[in-house]
Amino acid sequence: MKSLIELTQNLFHYNASLLAQVEYSHSSQGEPPSPVSMIVGLLFALLIIVAMWKVFTKAGQPGWASIIPIYNLYIWCKIVGRPWWWILLMLIPFVNFIVAIILCIDMAKSFGKGAGFGIGLALLGIIFWPILGFSSAQYQGAAAAKA
Numbered sequence: 001m002k003s004l005i006e007l008t009q010n011l012f013h014y015n016a017s018l019l020a021q022v023e024y025s026h027s028s029q030g031e032p033p034s035p036v037s038m039i040v041g042l043l044f045a046l047l048i049i050v051a052m053w054k055v056f057t058k059a060g061q062p063g064w065a066s067i068i069p070i071y072n073l074y075i076w077c078k079i080v081g082r083p084w085w086w087i088l089l090m091l092i093p094f095v096n097f098i099v100a101i102i103l104c105i106d107m108a109k110s111f112g113k114g115a116g117f118g119i120g121l122a123l124l125g126i127i128f129w130p131i132l133g134f135s136s137a138q139y140q141g142a143a144a145a146k147a
Contacts, residue, residue, distance in 0.1 A: 080103055
């Protein structure tokens with residue numbers, strides 16, 4: 001019985017020691033991101049939040065709706081004139097990319113911009129959302145409802 005216990009202890013100890021084969025003392029693996037990169041990321045997020053808040057306000061919707069996760073999609077669909085069930089499409093993997101691009105194009109058209117600006121909203125949002133929010137672009141009604 002004693003040898004069986006020793007055998008299982010050795011077996012488990014040997015397998016557990018195989019899991020700890022990485023030495024972290026001489027590499028950057030396992031270290032948290034630098035405070036500078038965290039601050040820059042938070043500033044980018046804050047810029048997007050403020051810009052979307054401004055866009056929602058220009059469209060006659062409450063600005064605070066831009067920071068509520070699922071509700072902001074509902075308001076976004078209202079702004080561009082899409083039905084509420086497009087929120088469900090945003091929950092389907094891979095489909096959500098196409099739906100997001102369509103919503104961005106509709107958002108650009110709702111403010112009198114072209115489809116190229118909508119692609120910019122989808123792919124380079126850090127640049128195009130502040131342009132839409134802080135420029136003199138006026139909300140012209142739901143673009144999808146017009147079509």
